[in-house]
Amino acid sequence: MRPFAYERAGDLVSAVTAATIEADSQIRAPIQFLAGGTTLLDLMKIDVMRPERLIDINPLEKSLSEISFDRSGLRLGALARMSAVAHHPDVEREYPVISQALKLGASAQLRNMATLGGNVLQRTRCPYFRDVSWHACNKRDPGSGCSARQGLNRNHAVLGTSDHCIAAYPGDFAQALIALDATVSIAGSKGDRRIPFSDLHRLPADTPHIETTLSPGELITEFHFPARPWARRSLYLKVRDRESYEFAVASAVVALDLADGVVRDIRIALGGVATVPWRSLAAEDALRGKPLDESRAGMAAEAAFATAKTFGGNDFKPELGRATLVRALLAVAMLEVRS
Amino acid sequence: MNVSARAEGGMIGRPTPRIDGRLKVTGAARYPSDVILEDTAYAFLVMSTIARGRIKEFDLTEAQAVDGVLDILTYENTKGKVRKSRYFMRGGYAASSVVPLESPKIWHDGQIVAMVVAETYEAAREAAYKVRVESSAREAAPGFDERRPQPRQTPHIFAGSEPQVGDAETAFQDSDVQIDAYYTTPTQHHNAIELYTTTCVWSGDQLTVHEPSQYVHGLKNGLAKQLGIKPEKVRAVSPFIGGAFGAKAALTSRTALVAIAAKRLNRPVKLVATRQQGFTVSTYRAETQHHIKLGADRSGRLMSLSHEGWEVSSRSDDYKVAGTETTALLYACPNVFTRVNIVHADRSTPGFMRSPAEVPYVFALESAMDELAAALSMDPVELRRINDTRVSPIDQKPFSSRSLRTCYDRAAEAFGWSKRNPVPGSMQDGEWLVGWGCATACYPTNVAPAEARVTLAPNGTARVQTAGHDLGTGAYTAIALTAAEFLGVSLESINVELGDSTLPPAPVAGGSNATASICNAVAQACEDIRDRLARAAVQSGGALRGADATSIRLSRGALVSADGRSEELKESLSRLGFGPIEGFSKYVPEVASLPIRIMGHTLLSRGLPVMTIGTSAGDHVQYAFGAEFVEVRVHERTREIRVPRLVGAFAAGRIVSPTTARSQLLGALIWGVASALHEETEIDERVTRYVNKDLADYMIPVNADIRDVEVILVPEEDHKVNALGIKGLGELGNVGTNAAIANAVYHATGRRIRDLPIRIEDLL
Incomplete structure (x- = not known):
């Protein structure tokens, strides 16, 4: 870790104004916001992130951690802690997939610290990214190359990869956000904006060091989930090497509006297999208007991984990803849901 | 001497919560890593990032400019300061025969190439991140070259590690049912919760080392050898250990560097190797490959067993575990063939890991x-x-x-x-x-030779001292139960002291020998006390006059004869002088070979291997x-x-x-x-x-x-x-x-x- 200046935010406007600075991407800017700190401090200790100044936004917690549910949907403040949201009765009842995704993430200690805003921005677990002694990492050092493509890549992505980066997006909650048509409210010194969650993360392409569409100084303030018929019949299935405290090898979010065994509408997102939170429109299209059975589920899973590209260590991931999605689809169809 | 015959009974084998449990759960137990001495300076390691090659140049400018940096050790200023201690499997103490900071040569990834010392841990870490090392890398061998290797064989360390009998190949061919298969196990690391830490402090020419260790006498003697000082000038302290599993037995390269830094600065120096650095600071279980052929008749009786193993070691050392010693005698089989091969790779030297x-x-x-x-x-x-x-x-x-x-x-x-x-x-x-x-x-x-000192006070309390180790294994409790049994006192009356090289020598806490070795020594020391008290008591004019000394037991703070007479411990003790009585034992295993019987305790006090293994x-x-x-x-x-x-x-x-x-x-x-x-x-x-x-x-x-x-x-x-x-x-x-x-x-x-x-x- 290197020396840095620390200050506590007074209010939202001054925080985003103070953090607005020239940089090629938000994540590499010399000024960073500090919320739960569960990713940032970790990466600072191992020298991967070297911010010069931290603005602690925890003083804003009161105004930015609200959880509210009404007919228009669910609003979650960006500074709400993962554990608070996961166990909130409205969330558990109306959007079970959100609760499940949060509960299956990290450990109890981390969930008590980590905020939703920080959670969706958590950085990849690619070991070559997380150890500065590996020189080639385009995400850490643009243009330096990628150690993972021909290295150890069991945990790496098979969807959304590029020649420059194959690092997997590690989170769980973001799969729920992208599946459920969530939007994100963002505060910035040039004004506030609201975007679909699907516009937040950027594919690595040839700029893997630019992970989101946030500008330096911009701060996520709230997530909004619309009220939709498929929200209640939803689940998160996480397949991993151990029972808890482990990232997904493959995961799936399914939210289903089922009428008489026929798919009226469906939302599907995949985790552990892609470089960014990954919604599978192809899989959804394969099921919409069709009965949901083993064979249809298999076809949807085929569609979901039709563009998958593997790199040796992760050759098994398309097959596991398909099995995960089929299992999730059949399980969600079986759920008993109160109307 | 059959010590068990005269025991009071009831303590050995009694289910008991570990006696140090309360200290541990309340945080009162002071692990070596907890030690922070006044005026401590902090060290942080810089590791090689190539597996094979040479350091060409250091650039320390940026690192030295960090506020609070006191010293940076590299081979350029440390070369020749650490003397060679032989590899522990070759009669020395070291986990590797590579001498720390000896030369620009890189033997493996994660080798210590520099150590920064600063006023704070944070400054040392920051400066360590700013040390620039320019090196030239050569192609390195990662391990087994192919899935089914053609290994280079090296001489064997242990005689008898390739047991054979009969003609396994012919018997295999003649067998009704045959199994012929390859198996592999991966590289594994101990990852004990207590990290590899070391604190060194000098007082004049006397060095004290606080380091989690499963062999304080090995640490003391090995470090003395590396520093070129007499063993009695070194004290190693490790009363509690937060997990070891074999990785804290042999002397690693970090310890001498911390001692040298402490000497140069004339103040205590503490090193905490990070979790990541721990993967090469100490040892690991290297990957293995196995070829097994089993032949059996239709009733299931083994006719042929063949087990060939391949192990990875470093370039510098020929570590191997040779488990065929065990697999050859697990089952009845008239024809057995075994062989063990070592493949040398550009890796740090592997070492013992639980059931190696x-x-x-x-x-x-x-x-x-x-x-x-x-x-x-x-x-x-x-x-x-x-x-x-x-x-x-x-x-x-x-x-x-x-x-x-x-x-x-x-x-x-x-x-x-x-x-x-x-x-x-x-x-x-x-x-x-x-x-x-x-x-x-x-x-x-x-089982190994061990020494123990037991001191029994007139009030019935006792102190047991031996340089054994409790790695979380329950050694404190097992030793206390043994002493309580043989002294005829309650468990609460026993105070056990372990993990300090100033105590009577005990063997390495490894190979599952500690309980057998140390408890036998403790029992003998207790027996020494009982015997002296009993002989004095029967010759005196006291209550036990004329009784058979060999039949007298210690029980509940008294000496008790077979015929039911008894005398208060206080009175028996007063006959032999004022205050407590001390019993001492140098236990030699009953199954030990003649050389161990003669030399065992000399070797033990030098911190050298003395274990008699189950197959010999x-x-x-x-x-x-x-x-x-x-x-x-x-x-x-x-x-x-x-x-x-x-x-x-x-x-x-x-x-x-x-x-x-x-x-x-x-x-x-x-x-x-x-x-x-x-x-x-x-x-x-x-x-x-x-x-x-x-x-x-x-x-x-x-x-x-x-x-x-x-x-x-x-x-x-x-x-x-x-x-x-x-x-x-x-x-x-x-x-x-x-x-x-x-x-x-x-x-x-x-x-x-x-x-x-x-x-x-x-x-x-």
Whole structure:
């Protein structure tokens, strides 16, 4: 870790104004916001992130951690802690997939610290990214190359990869956000904006060091989930090497509006297999208007991984990803849901 | 001397919460890593990032400019300061024969190339990140060159590590049923919770080292050798150890550097190697490969057993574990062939890790035995029963005791094995495929010379002093129970002091020898006290006048004769002078060879190896045994593997401390799950560097992975192993667990996985 200046935010406007600075991407800017700190401090200790100044936004917690549910949907403040949201009765009842995704993430200690805003921005677990002694990492050092493509890549992505980066997006909650048509409210010194969650993360392409569409100084303030018929019949299935405290090898979010065994509408997102939170429109299209059975589920899973590209260590991931999605689809169809 | 005959009884074998438990859970126990001395300076290591080559140049400008930096050690200013101590398997102390900061030569990735010392840990770390090392790399060999290697063989360290009898190849060809298979185990790292830390402080020419150690006398003597000072000038202190598992036994290269830095600065220096650095600061279990050929007749009797192993060592050293020593005598078999090969790679030197030889080698054999059972359509337990033996098949020496069958009976019953449908894939429960598997556990009964001092006070309290170690194993409790038994006092009256090289020497806490070695020494020291008190008492005009001294016992603060007379301890003690009485013992194992009998205690005080191993215990072989049964569940679609149930039954002679013994075995079974399903240090073979160097990526089970674990202690008496009949079980429990799990996975899925760890992708 290197020396840095620390200050506590007074209010939202001054925080985003103070953090607005020239940089090629938000994540590499010399000024960073500090919320739960569960990713940032970790990466600072191992020298991967070297911010010069931290603005602690925890003083804003009161105004930015609200959880509210009404007919228009669910609003979650960006500074709400993962554990608070996961166990909130409205969330558990109306959007079970959100609760499940949060509960299956990290450990109890981390969930008590980590905020939703920080959670969706958590950085990849690619070991070559997380150890500065590996020189080639385009995400850490643009243009330096990628150690993972021909290295150890069991945990790496098979969807959304590029020649420059194959690092997997590690989170769980973001799969729920992208599946459920969530939007994100963002505060910035040039004004506030609201975007679909699907516009937040950027594919690595040839700029893997630019992970989101946030500008330096911009701060996520709230997530909004619309009220939709498929929200209640939803689940998160996480397949991993151990029972808890482990990232997904493959995961799936399914939210289903089922009428008489026929798919009226469906939302599907995949985790552990892609470089960014990954919604599978192809899989959804394969099921919409069709009965949901083993064979249809298999076809949807085929569609979901039709563009998958593997790199040796992760050759098994398309097959596991398909099995995960089929299992999730059949399980969600079986759920008993109160109307 | 048969010490057990005169014991009061009732203490050895009594279930007792560990006596240091309260200190540990309240934080009062001071581990070496907790030590922070006044005016301490902090060290941080800089490691090589290439596996083979030379350092061309250091640029320390930026690092030295960091506020608070005091010193930076590199080979340029430290060369020649550390003297060579030979590799511990070659009669020295060091975990590697590479001398720290000796030259610009790089032997392996993660080698210490510099150590920064600063006023604070943070400054040292920042400066360490700013040390620039320019080096030239050569192509490095990561390990086994191919999946089925053509290894370069090196001379063997241990005679007899390749036991052979009969003609295994011909017998194999003639066998009705044949198994011929290869197995592999991965690189693994100990990852104890207490990191590799060292604090050194000089007082004049006297050096004190606070370092988590499972061998304080080895640390003291080895460090003295490296620093070129007399051993009595070094004190090593390690009263508690937060896990060791073999990685804190031999002297690592960090310690001398901290001592040198402390000398140069004339103030205490503390080093905390990070979790990541720990992967190369100390040792590890290297990957292994095995070729097993089993031949049996149709009734299941083994006719031929062939086990060839390949192990990876470093360029500098010829470490090997040679587990064929054990696999050759596990079952009755007239024809046995074994061979062990070492492949040298550009890696740090491997070292002992809990059950070093048995974990990989028994995995291979016990997997092959399950394959044989399947080929014979025979129950795997029945196959073990048919091939049980009372003698070593190699030289016909009898086992001192062998309760393997009883262990199988007890564990099978507790597990409900009789309800097993032998057909693979037949026991599905909902979406989960259920598999049941079993395997044999075994570990040699090793024992070493040990010294102990026991001081008994007139008020009935006693102090037990020996430089043994409690790695979390329960040593404090076992030793206290032994002393309480032989002094006839309560457990609360005993105060045990361990982990300090100023105490009477004790052997390394390794090879599961500590309880047998130290408790026998403590019992003898107590007997020394009893004997002197008794002889004085019968000759005096006191209450015990004329009684038979040999029949007098110590009981509840009094001397008691066989005819029921008694005398208060205070009075008996006063006869021998004022204050407490001190008993001392230099225990020599009953099974030790003549050289150990003569030289054992000299070697012990020099911190050198003195253990008699279970296969060289005179006219017999001595082993502890166990049988392990597991249930695995594999999801029918996504193939996650879970282990809801483990049952192990173990027989290890006399159990001194059943509560902590059970904990040892429980932890060992859990480690067995890790060894089968989770642990693997991954190496990027392009550059021979480890990749998953932290506890997020180096997986071990979490609480949620471990459900029902049952440990059964099978009573066993063995008077041949040592006077107290103790076998030791620290390493017994995690032998065979990996095979039992692999066998259960086969039963669940019909897939035979011969390469550990078993992961989702192996079963898709």
